[in-house]
Amino acid sequence: MTLSLGCIADDYTGASDLANTLAKEGLRTIQTIGIPTDDLALPEVDAIVVSLKIRSIAAPEAVERARASDRWLRERGADHVMYKICSTFDSTDKGNIGPVLDSLRADAGETTVLVTPAFPQTGRTVYQGNLFVGAAPLNESPLKDHPLNPMHDANLVRVLARQSAAAVGLVNLAIVARGAEAIVERLAQLASDGNGAAITDAVFESDLEAIGAAALRQRLSIGASGLGLGLARGLIAAGTVRCHERTAVYGKPFAGPAAILAGSCSQATLEQIAKAEQTMPVLRLDPEKLLNGREEAQLALDWAAERMARTPVIIASSSNPDDVSRLQTRYGRDAVGQVIERSLAAIAEGLVGRGVRRLIVAGGETSGAVVDRLAIPAFSLGQEIVAGVPVLHSIGGRHGDMVLALKSGNFGGESFFADALAIMA
Numbered sequence: 001m002t003l004s005l006g007c008i009a010d011d012y013t014g015a016s017d018l019a020n021t022l023a024k025e026g027l028r029t030i031q032t033i034g035i036p037t038d039d040l041a042l043p044e045v046d047a048i049v050v051s052l053k054i055r056s057i058a059a060p061e062a063v064e065r066a067r068a069s070d071r072w073l074r075e076r077g078a079d080h081v082m083y084k085i086c087s088t089f090d091s092t093d094k095g096n097i098g099p100v101l102d103s104l105r106a107d108a109g110e111t112t113v114l115v116t117p118a119f120p121q122t123g124r125t126v127y128q129g130n131l132f133v134g135a136a137p138l139n140e141s142p143l144k145d146h147p148l149n150p151m152h153d154a155n156l157v158r159v160l161a162r163q164s165a166a167a168v169g170l171v172n173l174a175i176v177a178r179g180a181e182a183i184v185e186r187l188a189q190l191a192s193d194g195n196g197a198a199i200t201d202a203v204f205e206s207d208l209e210a211i212g213a214a215a216l217r218q219r220l221s222i223g224a225s226g227l228g229l230g231l232a233r234g235l236i237a238a239g240t241v242r243c244h245e246r247t248a249v250y251g252k253p254f255a256g257p258a259a260i261l262a263g264s265c266s267q268a269t270l271e272q273i274a275k276a277e278q279t280m281p282v283l284r285l286d287p288e289k290l291l292n293g294r295e296e297a298q299l300a301l302d303w304a305a306e307r308m309a310r311t312p313v314i315i316a317s318s319s320n321p322d323d324v325s326r327l328q329t330r331y332g333r334d335a336v337g338q339v340i341e342r343s344l345a346a347i348a349e350g351l352v353g354r355g356v357r358r359l360i361v362a363g364g365e366t367s368g369a370v371v372d373r374l375a376i377p378a379f380s381l382g383q384e385i386v387a388g389v390p391v392l393h394s395i396g397g398r399h400g401d402m403v404l405a406l407k408s409g410n411f412g413g414e415s416f417f418a419d420a421l422a423i424m425a
């Protein structure tokens, strides 16, 4: 297999979001969980998105895993590798986007790497280097209260400069609007001024097309799904890839119980749970009990087992920002996150053991923990449920055929869970 595009995603929901965009644009795409083993039979594809769970871990380990994935993708022919980060640039000042960028840039032999988290379809735009979530600057959006990566600065030139060893410049919207050649020229100028990265403005899809065409002149780019859209259109426009219809990945309906697990505390997920509660049973886990023993997870499984032959069930640890911060002050942020992720993963395994084959997971870290526990090696892409969230069909793994949806915390409208279940039926 010779890949036209290699992608590395820093979390699993982000990976499925990007894979969805590439498939929608006509690239035959699969999502792998980490670097697949040699014995996993993969179909002929144009793009592979390697999903990692490195968004919130220390930089040295993140760098090592991203570099290994980059080598694997390039050995399979990928000339261009995109590193997928969150469209809300989730990271802390100690975060690892900068160090990963520095090391992938050195490996690729590039000077100035184009970086843009813009994804206009979900309201993420970048202007003068400032990231907006809908109408709000990043630091005034719900991301200011994120449990793991609270974002307090909307200016990405500053945010990335605090993380990267190199200087960071800006390709502003006026330049982007002039097209790919103008972007390439600006990148060359930023390179000669000693910049290692360039935050690039984008507000409309046409901006992303120019950005994609310019990025393809280099071997590495960094961004969210909007950049993926630009790269995909650039590859097709250049004739490197032929546009393919997204193929239906499962013909037979998926019978049997369905379940939803939510570990995301993002505002959209909280609203989706509240809405779903009107039509299906919801078990709200007590995070304090999860932290103090294993009984709560077992009780959750018993609760689900009593109901799931009749109705989909939701099991959620999600709480509001005040409760999250109270718990983190008491037990420590990382400890709380990890224990809850492990508990939800154990519940997922128990549910699948009891016959669940349709599973929806809300939250990137939570999805990572669940998919790792289920040991699913890869996914092909099914129908899009909402922007950024496709149906995923398992490839390989010990549980047989399953369909999953891995929902980024802030994606989807209020009725997301019912909508997803209807499509996954």
Ligand SMILES: Nc1ncnc2c1ncn2[C@@H]1O[C@H](COP(=O)(O)OP(=O)(O)OP(=O)(O)O)[C@@H](O)[C@H]1O
Residues within 6 Å of the ligand: 011, 013, 014, 146, 147, 148, 263, 264, 265, 266, 287, 317, 318, 319, 323, 324, 327, 328, 336, 337, 338, 339, 340, 341, 362, 363, 364, 365, 366, 367, 407, 408, 409, 410
């Ligand atoms: N009640 C809670 N209190 C504190 N932390 C929680 C609680 N429930 C879940 N968590 C933790 O919060 C984190 C949520 O991160 P996760 O990535 O799953 O969701 P998200 O950030 O909303 O999604 P995404 O990364 O896709 O935007 C996880 O580590 C999870 O274990």
Ligand SMILES: O=C(O)[C@@H](O)C(=O)CO
Residues within 6 Å of the ligand: 011, 013, 014, 015, 017, 018, 085, 086, 087, 088, 119, 224, 225, 364, 388, 408, 409
């Ligand atoms: O880019 C996004 O916002 C999402 O794909 C994501 O990465 C959330 O985890």
